[in-house]
Amino acid sequence: MHEGELELTEETAARLIAQRFPALTHLPLRRVRAAGTVNTIIRVGDDLAARFPLVGESEDALAAEAAAMEELADACIVPSPRPIGIGAATSEYPSAWSMQTWVPGETAGHDLHAISDALALEVATLVASLRAADVREREFDGQGRGGVLADHDEWVALCIERSAHLVDAAHVRRLWGALRDLPRSGPDVMSHRDLTPFNLLVSGDRLVGVLDGGGFGPADRALDLVAAWHLFDEPRRRIVREQLGTSDVEWQRGAGWALQQAMGLGWYYEDSNPAMSALGLSTVRRLLDDAELTSLG
Known part of the structure; x- marks a missing residue:
């Protein structure tokens, strides 16, 4: 999926885990077959999981990720993995890697829960609980999504160019133009920062876990609203919106972040990760079909 991606055999994983733990x-040990794009996951027994980055990471980066995971797990209304330890890079695997607790559940699907009132209510409660966590005088760190929408103009333009065979490029361009300059509706709040269906664990239509907490930190309060666009139809999105008391501008900024993220998934993972590509294209369709957004762009 990525240039320079690291390969990992089960035998290598077993040796590294035995040396460190x-x-x-x-x-x-069991390799987890999932749609993730960042790590190879090896389940260790019933209660643990080793995460081996597909692209090399430093121990310092994984230590910062572990601190964020602990903070998310403390704030989350459902279980979230907690860090156990970090393994150093070796000649056999030239990246630091990590061990964490395993949280049971099935990953949510962009097309499985679109009409679930129960999950919409729980996603709204989740976002509210994360927003309520103490920012501790921190601000957005400038990494990835969660700052200024217009900073992503170049990336969105590239995605529109690469996605012309997949989406209505002219409509996407107009919508992005309408959303990119919307003002913030308040100071940064604590945010998961990647609240996609693949990071939400469910049992049926009930939320039972949240994954990938390593990016938990301050960001635009509209950012985690992407979950509503990834998961739900318009009536269920309205449930999320009303439960959170979201203003029109904040809701539309959330749509902007969803568009920025979704446009990067469809074309980039078209061949290497069809499930991730399908998520992106589904979300773009929801955005382009939304009557409120259509009136903007």
């Missing part, structure tokens, strides 16, 4: 050598 010898007390776990008796536990069975």
